[in-house]
Amino acid sequence: MASPNDGRHSYARRAQYGAFAAYLVAIVGIITGLMAAIIWVVDPVGFANLRILVAEATAPVARTVNAGTGAAGGIDDSIAAWWRAGSQNQALREDLTRARRMVIHAHGLEAENAELRRLLALTRGDIRPIATAQLLSTSANSTRRYAIIDAGYGDGVRSGQPVRSADGLIGRTLEVGPNVARVLLITDQQNVVPARRARDGLALLVSGRGDELLDVRALNAAGNPLKIGDVLHSSGSGGLYQPRTPIGIIIRLTSEGGLARPLADPGSNIGVIVEPAANAGLDEPPPPVEQRDPISEDGN
Amino acid sequence: MARLLPAEETLIALPVKMRLVPTLSVLVASALVTLPFDAAFPMLPPLGFMMLISWRMLRADIWPIWIGIPLGLFDDLVSGQPVGSAVALWTVAMLAMEAIDRRIVWRDFGIDWLLAATALFVYLLAGALLARAGDMMQILQLIFPQLAWSAMLLPPAMRVAAMLDGWRRRL
Numbered sequence: 354m355a356s357p358n359d360g361r362h363s364y365a366r367r368a369q370y371g372a373f374a375a376y377l378v379a380i381v382g383i384i385t386g387l388m389a390a391i392i393w394v395v396d397p398v399g400f401a402n403l404r405i406l407v408a409e410a411t412a413p414v415a416r417t418v419n420a421g422t423g424a425a426g427g428i429d430d431s432i433a434a435w436w437r438a439g440s441q442n443q444a445l446r447e448d449l450t451r452a453r454r455m456v457i458h459a460h461g462l463e464a465e466n467a468e469l470r471r472l473l474a475l476t477r478g479d480i481r482p483i484a485t486a487q488l489l490s491t492s493a494n495s496t497r498r499y500a501i502i503d504a505g506y507g508d509g510v511r512s513g514q515p516v517r518s519a520d521g522l523i524g525r526t527l528e529v530g531p532n533v534a535r536v537l538l539i540t541d542q543q544n545v546v547p548a549r550r551a552r553d554g555l556a557l558l559v560s561g562r563g564d565e566l567l568d569v570r571a572l573n574a575a576g577n578p579l580k581i582g583d584v585l586h587s588s589g590s591g592g593l594y595q596p597r598t599p600i601g602i603i604i605r606l607t608s609e610g611g612l613a614r615p616l617a618d619p620g621s622n623i624g625v626i627v628e629p630a631a632n633a634g635l636d637e638p639p640p641p642v643e644q645r646d647p648i649s650e651d652g653n
Numbered sequence: 654m655a656r657l658l659p660a661e662e663t664l665i666a667l668p669v670k671m672r673l674v675p676t677l678s679v680l681v682a683s684a685l686v687t688l689p690f691d692a693a694f695p696m697l698p699p700l701g702f703m704m705l706i707s708w709r710m711l712r713a714d715i716w717p718i719w720i721g722i723p724l725g726l727f728d729d730l731v732s733g734q735p736v737g738s739a740v741a742l743w744t745v746a747m748l749a750m751e752a753i754d755r756r757i758v759w760r761d762f763g764i765d766w767l768l769a770a771t772a773l774f775v776y777l778l779a780g781a782l783l784a785r786a787g788d789m790m791q792i793l794q795l796i797f798p799q800l801a802w803s804a805m806l807l808p809p810a811m812r813v814a815a816m817l818d819g820w821r822r823r824l
Contacts, residue, residue: 375717379718379722386738390736390740392737414686414687493697501687564795
């Protein structure tokens with residue numbers, strides 16, 4: 354079958370001018386688009402207002418679906434599950450036995466911890482959440498990892514606040530609209546979280562990889578001190594993420610650190626909590642996470 | 654692809670439905686990502702782009718060559734990619750298809766599929782590069798599952814475009 358000839362290559366002068374103008378517009382569009390994309394990576398705030406406007410406009414549909422069945426979430430889930438069913442099954446079994454052991458261990462620690470804190474009179478009091486929200490959608494077809502949550506400026510959410518679910522850290526707020534906010538997930542490659550190993554407080558740096566896992570590096574250690582099954586929580590240094598928020602479990606070791614699976618799966622239709630930034634009481638706003646020097650970050 | 658209507662009739666006063674269905678279907682496909690899909694890594698295919706190339710394969714004459722600019726802008730705003738990347742890449746794809754149409758005149762389904770899959774690969778790769786998603790190895794690991802599923806979902810996407818085309822022509 355011959356490809357359809359669209360009649361665009363006619364010899365009429367007028368049609369030729371029209372076609373030329375269309376090509377000109379297309380080429381200008383390509384150059385402008387490329388420049389905008391490059392500038393956006395350097396300065397992500399430029400298009401923030403436009404994007405958050407679109408997020409506001411599309412949020413009602415996601416809200417309705419969330420409120421209804423939530424069936425849409427199953428499609429991709431089942432595809433992904435089919436894709437790695439065998440290895441995942443085995444990994445999950447291992448995780449489960451490990452998690453059981455850890456839970457028992459943690460109960461003991463919790464009791465001991467409460468007692469010690471009472472002794473020291475260091476109890477900080479529970480962090481009062483700023484807002485609770487639904488996670489509406491994630492950037493499912495992009496290599497950047499964002500999510501839209503169902504709480505915005507009107508709920509007290511501001512840029513640069515930690516977001517967590519019941520299981521662990523999700524990310525930080527980035528752009529805030531009246532009713533929705535865009536969250537940079539911890540799995541995004543631009544997101545770096547100062548962390549500690551739960552059992553001994555070893556200072557670590559957790560950064561996203563763009564897929565479902567996290568890259569973990571020890572800050573000051575020769576060799577690789579990490580072990581599979583190590584639990585990480587945020588250290589609170591840097592003043593953004595609240596200390597002791599669970600982040601993930603090490604599942605694989607690499608030459609210079611390890612890979613961790615986040616404890617909180619930023620799947621859709623889960624409830625999240627927006628917390629105040631860890632140094633919200635102080636005068637200075639926290640610097641953006643991406644630009645901090647990883648060495649000087651670990652102040653203590 | 655036999656023309657059902659003579660050329661001059663398609664040029665004058667097309668009904669609104671006929672003009673809008675292709676554009677709207679691409680916009681809807683782009684906006685599907687804002688629904689609560691549960692995705693912890695880039696698994697959802699670039700539905701807007703697949704719809705665009707499906708329509709372009711089916712009917713070369715429905716859109717001006719610069720249609721990638723407005724449609725790509727909308728896709729950028731909902732997808733989380735850097736704004737401007739789809740604007741540029743979709744327009745490049747339209748220009749490339751125009752050039753290919755002139756060279757490869759005789760087509761069958763297999764060639765169309767191969768061309769569309771190549772376009773998808775280049776699009777995903779360039780999109781990941783523009784989003785600074787790491788070095789080449791990481792990017793290839795990231796986009797491979799997405800590319801595989803997208804390529805397999807191309808024939809259904811073309812089928813959807815063909816069904817919509819039949820519907821919009823049935824006045």
